[in-house]
Amino acid sequence: MKFRANLPKWLHDGMAQAVAASTSEKLPVVVLHESGQLHARDYVVVQLGDFVDWFVGQPGGGDV
Secondary structure (H helix, E strand, C coil), X not given: CCCCCCCCHHHHHHHHHHHHHXXXXXXXXXXXXXXXXXXXXXXXXXXXXHHHHHHHCCCCHHHC
16 A cells, blocks of 8 residues: 555546546546556556445445
8 A cells, every 4th residue: 555645636636526427336436547558557546435335345334
């Protein structure tokens, strides 16, 4: 795990947009793509609480 004092504003803005567009059936994600690179190498960013809820199956796992 990497720690930073602050994450970039553009990343917060992207996640806010993903959350606003999400539904109970759509996981909010941000895909980070570097120009000129293969899409298979993109990063997918998801909030930890959502990851736990969707893939570990422990509802309300936001405080992992």
